[in-house]
Amino acid sequence: MASLELSDIRKSYGATAVLDGVSLTMEAREFIAFLGPSGSGKSTLLRIIAGLETLDGGEVRLDGRRIDQVPPGDRGVAMVFQHYALYPHMSVRENMAFGLRNVGVPRDEIERRVADAARVLEIEVHLDKKPGQMSGGQRQRVAIGRAIVKHPKLFLLDEPLSNLDAALRMRTRIELAQIRSRVDAAFIMVTHDQAEAMTLADRIVVMNDRKIQQVGPPMEIYSRPANTFVARFVGSPAMTLAPVELVPDDGLYARVRLGDGAEIETRVPRSELPAGGTLQIGLRPESVAVAANGAATTQAKVELVERLGERTLVYARLSDNRAITAEDEGYSRVNVGDTVGLRIDGAAAHLFDAEERGYHAEARPE
Amino acid sequence: MRGGADRRDWSGLLFVLPFLTAYLIILIYPLLSGMALSFQRVDLFGGGRFVGFDNYARLFADETFVRSVLNTFALALMIVPLLTVIALSLALALNRATRGAAVFRGVFFSSSVLSVTIVTLIWRFVLAPDAGLLGETAQAIGAEPIPFLSHPTWSLWALAITTIWWSVGLPMMLFLAGLQQIPGDVYEAAALDRASRWTTFWRVTLPALRRTLVLVVMLQTAAQLQIFGQAQLLTGGGPGGSTRTMVLFIFESAFARWELGYATAAAEILFLLIVLITLTQYVTTMRASEGEDGR
Numbered sequence: 001m002a003s004l005e006l007s008d009i010r011k012s013y014g015a016t017a018v019l020d021g022v023s024l025t026m027e028a029r030e031f032i033a034f035l036g037p038s039g040s041g042k043s044t045l046l047r048i049i050a051g052l053e054t055l056d057g058g059e060v061r062l063d064g065r066r067i068d069q070v071p072p073g074d075r076g077v078a079m080v081f082q083h084y085a086l087y088p089h090m091s092v093r094e095n096m097a098f099g100l101r102n103v104g105v106p107r108d109e110i111e112r113r114v115a116d117a118a119r120v121l122e123i124e125v126h127l128d129k130k131p132g133q134m135s136g137g138q139r140q141r142v143a144i145g146r147a148i149v150k151h152p153k154l155f156l157l158d159e160p161l162s163n164l165d166a167a168l169r170m171r172t173r174i175e176l177a178q179i180r181s182r183v184d185a186a187f188i189m190v191t192h193d194q195a196e197a198m199t200l201a202d203r204i205v206v207m208n209d210r211k212i213q214q215v216g217p218p219m220e221i222y223s224r225p226a227n228t229f230v231a232r233f234v235g236s237p238a239m240t241l242a243p244v245e246l247v248p249d250d251g252l253y254a255r256v257r258l259g260d261g262a263e264i265e266t267r268v269p270r271s272e273l274p275a276g277g278t279l280q281i282g283l284r285p286e287s288v289a290v291a292a293n294g295a296a297t298t299q300a301k302v303e304l305v306e307r308l309g310e311r312t313l314v315y316a317r318l319s320d321n322r323a324i325t326a327e328d329e330g331y332s333r334v335n336v337g338d339t340v341g342l343r344i345d346g347a348a349a350h351l352f353d354a355e356e357r358g359y360h361a362e363a364r365p366e
Numbered sequence: 367m368r369g370g371a372d373r374r375d376w377s378g379l380l381f382v383l384p385f386l387t388a389y390l391i392i393l394i395y396p397l398l399s400g401m402a403l404s405f406q407r408v409d410l411f412g413g414g415r416f417v418g419f420d421n422y423a424r425l426f427a428d429e430t431f432v433r434s435v436l437n438t439f440a441l442a443l444m445i446v447p448l449l450t451v452i453a454l455s456l457a458l459a460l461n462r463a464t465r466g467a468a469v470f471r472g473v474f475f476s477s478s479v480l481s482v483t484i485v486t487l488i489w490r491f492v493l494a495p496d497a498g499l500l501g502e503t504a505q506a507i508g509a510e511p512i513p514f515l516s517h518p519t520w521s522l523w524a525l526a527i528t529t530i531w532w533s534v535g536l537p538m539m540l541f542l543a544g545l546q547q548i549p550g551d552v553y554e555a556a557a558l559d560r561a562s563r564w565t566t567f568w569r570v571t572l573p574a575l576r577r578t579l580v581l582v583v584m585l586q587t588a589a590q591l592q593i594f595g596q597a598q599l600l601t602g603g604g605p606g607g608s609t610r611t612m613v614l615f616i617f618e619s620a621f622a623r624w625e626l627g628y629a630t631a632a633a634e635i636l637f638l639l640i641v642l643i644t645l646t647q648y649v650t651t652m653r654a655s656e657g658e659d660g661r
Contacts, residue, residue: 052554073560085551089573098569099559146555 003028003063003186004049004154010057011044018044020210022058031180031187033197036207037233043158045207046190050079050156063153073102078147079156082163084139086131086146092118093127096146110149117145120179137168144176148183157189161196176200194234198222206230228356231282237313240288240324241352244281246273254351254359256281259320262298265346267361274353282350282358288326289343290314290334296341300324302334316340404631409624421631431632433607434615437522441611442590444526450582453534454575457541458567471542478535482595489528489600490515518608521601525609528596533589537582544578545571580651584644591640612636 004026011019019041026032034042047053049060051072060068067075078099086095093114100110118124121141131139140160147155160176161169177200180187191197197204198218206213206221206229214226225231225239232238244256247263254270256279257263264281273279300316303323312332316324326342334340351359379386404421406414425431456474460467477485493514495501501511514524548571556566572579594613597603603610603618610618612632620629 050554050558052557071560072554072557077558079555079558081551081555083549083551085549085555087552087555087570087573089576090569098556098561102560102562102565146559 003030004188005061006045006049006058007061008058009045009048009055009060011041011048011053011055017210019048019055022212024205024212024215026186026188027202029184029186031189031200031202033201033204034188034190034207035192035194035197035204035234036213037192040207041210042190042205042207046079046156046158046188049154049188050077051075073099076153077156078150078152078154079158080140080143080147080160082159084131084143084163086139086142088131091128091130092123092134092142092145095131095142096149099146099150113149113151114145117148120148120182121145121175136163136165137172140164140172144179148179151185153185155183155185155187157187159190159192161191161193173199194236198234204234206233208233224360225282225350225358227358228280228282228352231350231352231358235284237285237325239350240283240285241280242283242318242322242324244279244351246279256349256351258298258318259322260298260318262318262344264297264344264349266349266351267347268349268351268359269362272359273351277354279354280352280356282352283324283344284348285313285325285327287345287348288324289345290326290328290332291341291343293341295343297344298342299339300326300342302336302338302340305332305334305336307332314340316342400630401634403627404634406627407625408627410626414627417627421628422635424628425631425635430607430610431612431615434610434612435635437608437610438591438593438612440522441526441529441593442587444522445529445590445593446583446586448526449530449534449537449586450579452530453537453582454541454579456534456538457545458571460538461542461545471538474538475535477532480532482532483599485528485532486596486599489524489531493524493527515601516605518605521605521609525593525596525600528600529590529593532596533586537586540578540582541575544575548574576651580648583651584647587647588640588644591636591643 004024006022006024009019009022011017022041022045024032034045036042044053048055048068051067051070055068058068059066062076087098090098096114096117097110100113105113114127115124118127121144123138123141123145126134126138126142131142134142140163144160157176161172164172173196180200189196189200201218203215204218204221205215208229214221214230216224221230221234225234228241232241242258244258244264247255247257249255251265252269254266254268254273255263256266258281266281298318300318302314302316304315306313306315307330310330312328312330312334314326314328314332314334316326318324324342326340328334347361349361353359403414405416405418407417407420408414460471460474480488490498492499493501495504495511495513495515498514500514504511512520514520552570552574553566556570561569592613593611594617597609597611597614598617601609603614613636616629616632616636619625619632
């Protein structure tokens with residue numbers, strides 16, 4: 001059964017539209033990440049679901065019940081705020097109990113739920129502290145605890161990890177995944193960090209420019225981006241995009257020519273491509289390898305080398321001055337200024353038409 | 367090495383010297399010489415004569431003085447709680463970004479810029495039982511006008527109302543500043559926690575305003591214990607000494623009866639009272655508030 005249904009959500013501030021007809025259906029217990037750059041409308045959408053913003057049009061339903069006109073506290077959702085938003089004058093225990101006390105949950109039930117949450121989050125020894133006496137990571141746990149004790153149908157997480165340092169962020173990410181598996185509820189997390197979205201979410205909703213750009217499981221978003229925005233936004237470093245010409249022949253798959261004349265045999269069925277119009281090729285760094293001249297598709301001049309340890313990223317320019325990102329082994333001997341051969345894996349190439357829509361290699365038979 | 371450090375210390379002192387000089391001359395010297403004066407019998411034309419605690423003993427036996435102390439306390443108790451509640455209510459009502467709220471903030475603050483002379487003049491017009499606004503209104507609905515300026519109890523209230531009207535602006539602004547320090551997401555969290563408006567006020571807003579509240583109460587207590595202009599101009603301390611405040615007593619002793627030592631002794635008592643009361647307020651209210659700075 002669907003847990004959350006959004007249909008045709010519209011929102012504008014004055015003349016500025018921030019959400020333009022957003023629709024989405026969530027499965028029960030699903031974890032969805034809203035991924036997008038600043039100003040893409042992802043936080044606004046989360047706040048509309050929470051009831052902290054009104055909507056101008058559309059409907060929000062949770063477990064079949066329409067909730068968009070219901071006050072925030074009566075919606076059956078709990079939210080974890082980016083800056084925690086703990087009550088500074090209450091102890092950790094009171095912070096967690098506050099929402100339960102307000103709806104008249106019996107005292108021993110409150111104590112039981114707070115104790116359970118504190119044990120799961122390992123903050124039992126801090127229960128009598130005030131938020132000001134705790135570290136950022138501990139406050140984050142309290143904020144999560146405050147949401148858990150309410151037993152909501154839907155958790156809303158607003159950039160929950162963005163205030164933590166790198167090490168703590170990794171740890172909390174794993175803990176979030178564990179909490180998620182223990183709790184019988186759906187999750188929505190807003191983030192601009194694609195690693196968080198990829199690792200935690202069942203499905204990612206990529207948002208940009210007031211609209212949903214693509215909805216799908218993380219690997220589908222990565223391997224079959226719907227358009228150039230998704231292609232560039234997901235994946236680091238970003239996918240190389242370069243204009244190409246379709247080579248006319250009668251093969252099953254599209255054969256394209258780069259600006260420097262190199263030809264690439266893709267796995268995109270020729271029949272799917274629109275007739276006429278310009279095309280762009282999309283190449284992830286891992287499908288462009290530094291290769292000896294004999295095996296190379298084309299040549300490029302190296303501009304920057306980033307050694308990441310297990311692999312090396314090579315930023316280079318083709319002879320027509322197009323930038324391209326390639327990958328090499330960890331102990332790469334490539335230096336800035338070298339001209340190197342690049343072997344392009346045509347089977348992993350993506351094509352984008354004039355409307356920036358994506359075309360991909362035929363799905364691998366499973 | 368030591369010499370160098372010393373020289374640095376002295377050159378630092380040089381920078382604060384202008385302020386220190388003014389501070390010593392304008393504040394510390396009068397404070398000390400006032401203390402000295404309170405142990406002397408002295409008038410404006412001759413030198414003083416040391417009399418020990420004579421002035422203080424006379425003060426405690428002086429019914430007029432004791433009455434003035436009680437009047438002052440009564441006024442402070444009437445003014446400070448009411449003023450605080452009204453200023454906080456106004457701040458809560460006007461803590462929004464609308465044009466209307468901005469206009470009203472200006473309106474409620476505007477009374478603070480008036481001088482006490484104008485304020486008492488205005489309230490004379492309002493309170494006068496025969497021709498004032500309240501008197502006319504009472505007569506229009508057929509009621510007996512309240513003798514605000516000639517009845518012992520009512521005239522204290524007249525002073526209190528005038529003072530509240532005059533001084534509500536600053537505490538309101540302090541509360542507004544305090545309210546704007548409270549982050550909005552805490553209120554959003556409270557909304558998701560199904561806190562009623564009343565609960566939100568008591569559990570979120572008021573604790574966050576605690577420091578401001580203490581500040582307002584302390585400032586107002588110290589200010590209202592020194593209430594003077596309104597009493598002198600509105601009621602002249604009457605009727606029958608029922609509105610004579612401590613500062614008015616000091617003023618009359620010093621500049622009507624020319625008993626400078628006696629007046630200074632009364633001023634020292636007022637000084638001690640203010641220090642004691644505000645210190646007590648500070649200590650009792652600021653306890654157990656550590657760990658509340660962060661969120």
